Amino acid sequence: MGEDGFFLLEKIEDAKAPAWLPLICALAALRRCGDEQYLRDERGVHAREGAELPPGAQRTASPHDLQARYGVKRGQGWVGYTLHVTETCEADAPRLITDVATGTAADGDDGAALPGIHQRLERRGNPCRSPCRGNGP
Structure with missing residues:
Protein backbone atom coordinates (compact mmCIF):
# COMPACT_ATOMS: atom_id res chain seq x y z
CA MET A 1 0.00 0.00 0.00
CA LEU A 53 5.46 6.78 14.25
CA PRO A 54 4.61 10.40 15.11
CA PRO A 55 3.20 10.94 18.63
CA GLY A 56 -0.51 10.14 18.82
CA ALA A 57 -1.51 13.79 19.32
CA GLN A 58 0.22 14.70 16.03
CA ARG A 59 -0.79 11.65 14.01
CA THR A 60 -3.59 11.84 11.45
CA ALA A 61 -6.52 9.80 12.71
CA SER A 62 -8.71 10.17 9.63
CA PRO A 63 -7.76 10.94 6.03
CA HIS A 64 -11.22 12.50 5.68
CA ASP A 65 -10.51 15.16 8.34
CA LEU A 66 -6.81 15.93 8.80
CA GLN A 67 -7.47 17.95 11.97
CA ALA A 68 -9.38 15.17 13.76
CA ARG A 69 -7.51 13.32 16.48
CA TYR A 70 -8.03 10.18 18.53
CA GLY A 71 -9.32 10.92 22.03
CA VAL A 72 -10.21 8.90 25.11
CA LYS A 73 -12.38 10.03 28.00
CA ARG A 74 -13.54 7.75 30.82
CA GLY A 75 -12.51 4.68 28.83
CA GLN A 76 -14.45 5.69 25.70
CA GLY A 77 -12.35 6.32 22.58
CA TRP A 78 -13.30 8.22 19.42
CA VAL A 79 -11.84 10.03 16.43
CA GLY A 80 -12.87 13.64 15.98
CA TYR A 81 -13.53 16.50 18.36
CA THR A 82 -15.00 17.16 21.76
CA LEU A 83 -18.26 18.87 22.54
CA HIS A 84 -18.67 20.87 25.75
CA VAL A 85 -22.26 21.26 26.91
CA THR A 86 -22.91 23.53 29.91
CA GLU A 87 -26.18 23.24 31.79
CA THR A 88 -27.80 24.72 34.85
CA CYS A 89 -27.56 22.57 37.95
CA GLU A 90 -29.87 24.02 40.58
CA ALA A 91 -31.44 21.19 42.59
CA ASP A 92 -34.94 22.73 42.53
CA ALA A 93 -35.06 23.63 38.82
CA PRO A 94 -34.98 21.81 35.50
CA ARG A 95 -31.59 21.46 33.84
CA LEU A 96 -31.28 23.81 30.87
CA ILE A 97 -28.45 23.96 28.34
CA THR A 98 -26.75 27.35 28.63
CA ASP A 99 -23.75 26.96 26.31
CA VAL A 100 -22.31 24.61 23.69
CA ALA A 101 -18.67 24.73 22.61
CA THR A 102 -17.58 22.65 19.63
CA GLY A 103 -14.43 22.07 17.65
CA THR A 104 -12.01 21.29 20.45
CA ALA A 105 -9.53 18.63 19.36
CA ALA A 106 -10.28 15.22 20.88
CA ASP A 107 -6.77 14.99 22.29
CA GLY A 108 -6.89 18.50 23.78
CA ASP A 109 -7.23 19.74 27.33
CA ASP A 110 -10.90 20.12 28.32
CA GLY A 111 -9.94 22.88 30.73
CA ALA A 112 -8.82 25.06 27.83
CA ALA A 113 -12.48 25.47 26.83
CA LEU A 114 -13.52 26.95 30.20
CA PRO A 115 -12.43 30.60 29.70
CA GLY A 116 -14.47 30.86 26.48
CA ILE A 117 -17.48 29.18 28.09
CA HIS A 118 -17.35 31.55 31.07
CA GLN A 119 -16.98 34.61 28.82
CA ARG A 120 -20.01 33.64 26.73
CA LEU A 121 -22.11 32.97 29.83
CA GLU A 122 -21.09 36.31 31.37
CA ARG A 123 -21.84 38.16 28.11
CA ARG A 124 -25.36 36.66 28.10
CA GLY A 125 -25.96 37.70 31.72
CA ASN A 126 -25.84 34.08 32.86
CA PRO A 127 -22.62 33.92 34.90
CA CYS A 128 -21.50 30.65 36.40
CA ARG A 129 -22.73 31.08 39.96
CA SER A 130 -21.47 27.93 41.55
CA PRO A 131 -19.50 24.93 40.37
CA CYS A 132 -21.55 21.84 39.69
CA ARG A 133 -20.31 18.47 40.77
CA GLY A 134 -20.72 16.56 37.57
CA ASN A 135 -19.08 15.78 34.26
CA GLY A 136 -18.77 19.27 32.87
CA PRO A 137 -18.27 22.96 33.52
Missing part, protein backbone atom coordinates in the same frame (compact mmCIF):
# COMPACT_ATOMS: atom_id res chain seq x y z
CA GLY A 2 2.81 2.42 0.88
CA GLU A 3 4.67 1.67 -2.35
CA ASP A 4 1.54 2.26 -4.43
CA GLY A 5 0.82 5.56 -2.69
CA PHE A 6 4.34 6.89 -3.14
CA PHE A 7 4.34 5.73 -6.78
CA LEU A 8 1.10 7.61 -7.41
CA LEU A 9 2.41 10.78 -5.74
CA GLU A 10 5.61 10.66 -7.80
CA LYS A 11 3.60 10.40 -11.03
CA ILE A 12 1.38 13.29 -10.00
CA GLU A 13 4.40 15.49 -9.28
CA ASP A 14 6.08 14.57 -12.58
CA ALA A 15 6.67 17.52 -14.92
CA LYS A 16 4.48 15.80 -17.55
CA ALA A 17 1.45 15.63 -15.24
CA PRO A 18 -1.27 18.29 -15.41
CA ALA A 19 -0.44 21.26 -13.14
CA TRP A 20 -3.77 21.01 -11.28
CA LEU A 21 -3.23 17.45 -10.03
CA PRO A 22 -1.09 18.33 -6.96
CA LEU A 23 -3.81 20.77 -5.87
CA ILE A 24 -6.32 18.00 -5.12
CA CYS A 25 -6.92 17.94 -1.35
CA ALA A 26 -7.21 14.15 -1.20
CA LEU A 27 -3.66 13.89 -2.53
CA ALA A 28 -2.38 16.14 0.27
CA ALA A 29 -4.06 13.76 2.71
CA LEU A 30 -2.47 10.77 0.94
CA ARG A 31 0.98 12.37 1.21
CA ARG A 32 0.55 13.25 4.88
CA CYS A 33 -0.77 9.81 5.83
CA GLY A 34 1.91 8.10 3.74
CA ASP A 35 4.70 10.12 5.35
CA GLU A 36 3.34 9.34 8.82
CA GLN A 37 2.76 5.62 8.28
CA TYR A 38 5.62 4.60 5.97
CA LEU A 39 9.38 5.05 5.70
CA ARG A 40 11.28 5.19 2.44
CA ASP A 41 14.94 4.28 2.48
CA GLU A 42 17.50 2.35 0.47
CA ARG A 43 15.60 -0.88 1.23
CA GLY A 44 12.35 0.49 -0.17
CA VAL A 45 9.08 1.36 1.57
CA HIS A 46 8.12 -0.19 4.88
CA ALA A 47 5.54 0.52 7.57
CA ARG A 48 6.64 2.62 10.54
CA GLU A 49 6.43 0.94 13.92
CA GLY A 50 6.60 2.09 17.52
CA ALA A 51 8.92 5.06 18.00
CA GLU A 52 9.10 5.62 14.22
